[in-house]
Amino acid sequence: MSAETRETERGERGPLIEARKATRIIAGDVPATLVADIDVSVSPGEFVAIIGPSGSGKSSLLYLLGLLDRPTSGEVFLDGAATSALDDDTRADMRLASLGFVFQFHFLLPEFSARENVMLPMRALRRLSEKAQVARADMLLEQLGLNEHAHKRPDQMSGGQRQRVAIARALANDPKVVLADEPTGNLDTHAGERVLEILRELVDTQRRAVVVVTHDLALAARADRQIRIVDGKIAI
Amino acid sequence: MSYVLDIALTHLRSRVRQTVVGVMGVATGVGFSIMMAALMEGSQADFIRQLVDSLPHISVSDETRNPPRQPAETRYDVVQIDGLRTPVVRPGIKNPMAIMASIESWIPGAIAPSVQAKAVIRYAGRDTATSFTGLDPKREQKVSKLSTQMRQGSLDALYKATNALILGDGLAKKIGARVGNTVTIVSGAGRTLDCTIVGIAHTGVAQIDDASSYGLIKTGQILASQIGLVNELRIRVADALQARAVATRIEAETGYKSVSWQEAHEDLLSAFEVRNIIMYTVVGAILLVASFGTFNIVSTITHEKARDIAIMKSLGFRAKSVRRIFVIEAAAIGLVGALIGWALGYALTRAMGSIEIKSPFMDTSTIPVLYSPLHYALATIVALASSLFAGYFPARKAAAVEPVDIIRGAS
Ligand SMILES: Nc1ncnc2c1ncn2[C@@H]1O[C@H](COP(=O)(O)OP(=O)(O)O)[C@@H](O)[C@H]1O
Ligand SMILES: [Mg+2]
Numbered sequence: 001m002s003a004e005t006r007e008t009e010r011g012e013r014g015p016l017i018e019a020r021k022a023t024r025i026i027a028g029d030v031p032a033t034l035v036a037d038i039d040v041s042v043s044p045g046e047f048v049a050i051i052g053p054s055g056s057g058k059s060s061l062l063y064l065l066g067l068l069d070r071p072t073s074g075e076v077f078l079d080g081a082a083t084s085a086l087d088d089d090t091r092a093d094m095r096l097a098s099l100g101f102v103f104q105f106h107f108l109l110p111e112f113s114a115r116e117n118v119m120l121p122m123r124a125l126r127r128l129s130e131k132a133q134v135a136r137a138d139m140l141l142e143q144l145g146l147n148e149h150a151h152k153r154p155d156q157m158s159g160g161q162r163q164r165v166a167i168a169r170a171l172a173n174d175p176k177v178v179l180a181d182e183p184t185g186n187l188d189t190h191a192g193e194r195v196l197e198i199l200r201e202l203v204d205t206q207r208r209a210v211v212v213v214t215h216d217l218a219l220a221a222r223a224d225r226q227i228r229i230v231d232g233k234i235a236i
Numbered sequence: 237m238s239y240v241l242d243i244a245l246t247h248l249r250s251r252v253r254q255t256v257v258g259v260m261g262v263a264t265g266v267g268f269s270i271m272m273a274a275l276m277e278g279s280q281a282d283f284i285r286q287l288v289d290s291l292p293h294i295s296v297s298d299e300t301r302n303p304p305r306q307p308a309e310t311r312y313d314v315v316q317i318d319g320l321r322t323p324v325v326r327p328g329i330k331n332p333m334a335i336m337a338s339i340e341s342w343i344p345g346a347i348a349p350s351v352q353a354k355a356v357i358r359y360a361g362r363d364t365a366t367s368f369t370g371l372d373p374k375r376e377q378k379v380s381k382l383s384t385q386m387r388q389g390s391l392d393a394l395y396k397a398t399n400a401l402i403l404g405d406g407l408a409k410k411i412g413a414r415v416g417n418t419v420t421i422v423s424g425a426g427r428t429l430d431c432t433i434v435g436i437a438h439t440g441v442a443q444i445d446d447a448s449s450y451g452l453i454k455t456g457q458i459l460a461s462q463i464g465l466v467n468e469l470r471i472r473v474a475d476a477l478q479a480r481a482v483a484t485r486i487e488a489e490t491g492y493k494s495v496s497w498q499e500a501h502e503d504l505l506s507a508f509e510v511r512n513i514i515m516y517t518v519v520g521a522i523l524l525v526a527s528f529g530t531f532n533i534v535s536t537i538t539h540e541k542a543r544d545i546a547i548m549k550s551l552g553f554r555a556k557s558v559r560r561i562f563v564i565e566a567a568a569i570g571l572v573g574a575l576i577g578w579a580l581g582y583a584l585t586r587a588m589g590s591i592e593i594k595s596p597f598m599d600t601s602t603i604p605v606l607y608s609p610l611h612y613a614l615a616t617i618v619a620l621a622s623s624l625f626a627g628y629f630p631a632r633k634a635a636a637v638e639p640v641d642i643i644r645g646a647s
Binding site: 068095101112169 | 247
């Protein structure tokens, strides 16, 4: 059996992202434990909410799952492959091709239009031709109800629009997992509802995995599963 | 366009004022470097040209480099004998016509015989020292610019009177003589000769014009009291820079001391070298200072853009791509600055080249400048290299940003 076939099978059966005994301690005079002994796994077609009080370590866990941070001990698997010992470039490549991020603040590049922001990950990945990149960016913007705003810069859009552009950018390279850190935190109820619908749809219609950090209980209630973090540990 | 280039240029475009300041810094550095090189090399080239034009490229004289060997030294090679009187040797180059013919057979240039004599000009009761050169007007035209440097009369006028004489204009002025006057020449050999002035020459080098006089070879031979004397062969080579090599060969073939213009002015040429070292040091410093501006801009942008860098890295940009963004910014500032610097340098050089100067050593003229693509290329290379160097460090620092450190703080 070739390595490639094994990958595919594992991808279909096993979890997309898995943390095993993941612990993140920040060294210092007083070492700070951000998260400890976390076991989490997220499979395709799953919408997982990470909930818990402020400062409990939700974001820290999301950074570990999203390969933005490395666990001090334990391991994080992406598609069955251990990631913590990989070099920075390989982890960057994995983020680019397989993961999509949405943060509380939109984090768009201010000088570029909505379409250019959405195209950026595609241009970095270079899987599509330039023409196809433009077409895909426009398609994503349209799905998110932004087709009229493709040429606007972030400062010409509302908070909800910006956050939707950020979601479109997160989806640019057709990632297996979308990780969102309080994506509705800065939005009014209506705009927050809209973002939530979009994420839900990703899971239901495209069998993507979505991990959302939130302290909005209404949002969390729409998830398939809730993981509650208290003081950096999973609480039941 | 690559996304990296796109982002880099966008950063610069959205900071027009800072970018313009940085570009102008480099442009000023490049412009003044080019002007300075044009001035330094221009004056040097001009000076050398004057030297090369006013003197033969190579002078073969009847001297030898070492004192004549004593018969005993030749016989016993370990001994050196001092204090002996050198036997009197008849001065002059032996068989000058044969030697000239043999040199002429291979030399890339022309050769002319001459007689050098130290003498005193007596006129209106005053004695003035002169170095007299007896020459062959026909051949002289091919080895020196003298025929084109005649203010009055011509070289051929030397044939028109017995003991005709041409004076350097400085000398003529000093003694107060004019064309048509008769002066008396007293040679070192004790001969006295009445000569008619038939021309005035002006080489432009005061040292020469103040002391030189020219006549026919025959006149020189009379002054030296030696029939058939030729004590210097004057040579002009097609390429003045070949003079040293040609001189070496002539000396090896004839045994006579053969001095190229480079050897005659070794001290001057080494002074030019010192001047060039100073120039390149100053130019390098100017361009280095210009690159401080580039460093400042790139490092400001990396600080202002810390959040964007974190986003790009979190999206999956490699550190190398982020570094490249800022290196490109520095390179763009350097490149545009260099191009504007070319225009500035050219304009400054033109302006400098049109300024008139009066010099006690030379004629009134414009400041000599030298236009050379090499100056432009060198200034550009140094400006680009120092821009890249200046941009590299902030770029490397930017690329090392850990995205979580910034995202944690911002959310
Ligand atoms: N760089 C750091 N050094 C020390 N403590 C930190 C650092 N970053 C975060 N923390 C702490 O770690 C805990 C978890 O933070 P975080 O994951 O952001 O929590 P949450 O997202 O649940 O609000 C908090 O108490 C926070 O103050
Ligand atoms: Mg948080």
